[in-house]
Amino acid sequence: MTDIRPDIRDRADCERLVRAFYGRAMTDPIIGFIFSDVARLDLEAHVPRITSFWETILLGASSYRGGAFRPHAELNMRVRLRAGHFERWLLLWRVSVDEQFSGERAELAKAHAARVAAAFHSRLEAMATGVPLSDVPDGAEVPAPPVLTITRHSSG
Ligand code: HEM
Numbered sequence: 743m744t745d746i747r748p749d750i751r752d753r754a755d756c757e758r759l760v761r762a763f764y765g766r767a768m769t770d771p772i773i774g775f776i777f778s779d780v781a782r783l784d785l786e787a788h789v790p791r792i793t794s795f796w797e798t799i800l801l802g803a804s805s806y807r808g809g810a811f812r813p814h815a816e817l818n819m820r821v822r823l824r825a826g827h828f829e830r831w832l833l834l835w836r837v838s839v840d841e842q843f844s845g846e847r848a849e850l851a852k853a854h855a856a857r858v859a860a861a862f863h864s865r866l867e868a869m870a871t872g873v874p875l876s877d878v879p880d881g882a883e884v885p886a887p888p889v890l891t892i893t894r895h896s897s898g
């Protein structure tokens with residue numbers, strides 16, 4: 743059988759993917775409350791930023807300036823983001839990728855999300871063990887467990 747799903751081609755595709763993801767995430771029984779009740783996410787303001795994040799990773803654009811970790815550290819002070827939350831996030835992301843796209847970039851979208859989720863989670867755990875957020879400059883690396891390689895990116 744021929745796979746008729748295209749790969750992710752342009753910013754419009756990134757936005758379609760992001761919207762499909764939030765369509766699930768905002769009403770999800772496990773993580774939905776974090777977006778809707780805790781963060782009270784303004785989706786129309788958020789979609790362009792997150793679209794730029796993915797456009798930068800998948801299409802080599804430099805529309806995202808970085809610093810993605812910090813809002814999660816702030817969020818984590820209001821509701822502890824657990825491994826199960828990240829697993830759920832990743833499941834919804836993979837489903838959203840696979841329903842619309844297939845190809846190298848689609849695979850990269852899933853692989854990179856898994857890396858970022860793992861990195862965010864272990865940075866949050868490291869912070870929970872004592873590094874105050876006020877000591878973490880925006881975009882800074884937090885000491886991570888030795889098993890994890892933190893990759894620095896200069897995306898613009
Ligand atoms: C196609 C090349 C890649 C691009 C354009 C890219 C881009 C990015 C961007 C824009 C971020 C967000 C940075 C921020 O908001 O501060 C990020 C985070 C990250 N990337 Fe990549 N990436 C690439 C390849 C990789 C590879 C090959 C790995 C590991 C094998 C990797 C691992 C990570 C990790 C662990 C993070 C989270 C870092 C953290 O904040 O703790 N990336 N990447």
Ligand code: HEM
Nearest residue numbers: 776777781791792795809810813823827828831855858859
């Ligand atoms: C438990 C899992 C996660 C939850 C509950 C979550 C929730 C959120 C929320 C509520 C915001 C908005 C924060 C604000 O504007 O105040 C946000 C921003 C963001 N998230 Fe997540 N997130 C999760 C995991 C991830 C992962 C795994 C990635 C990347 C693959 C990611 C990428 C981003 C980016 C790029 C932003 C925008 C940051 C900016 O404003 O520059 N998130 N997230």
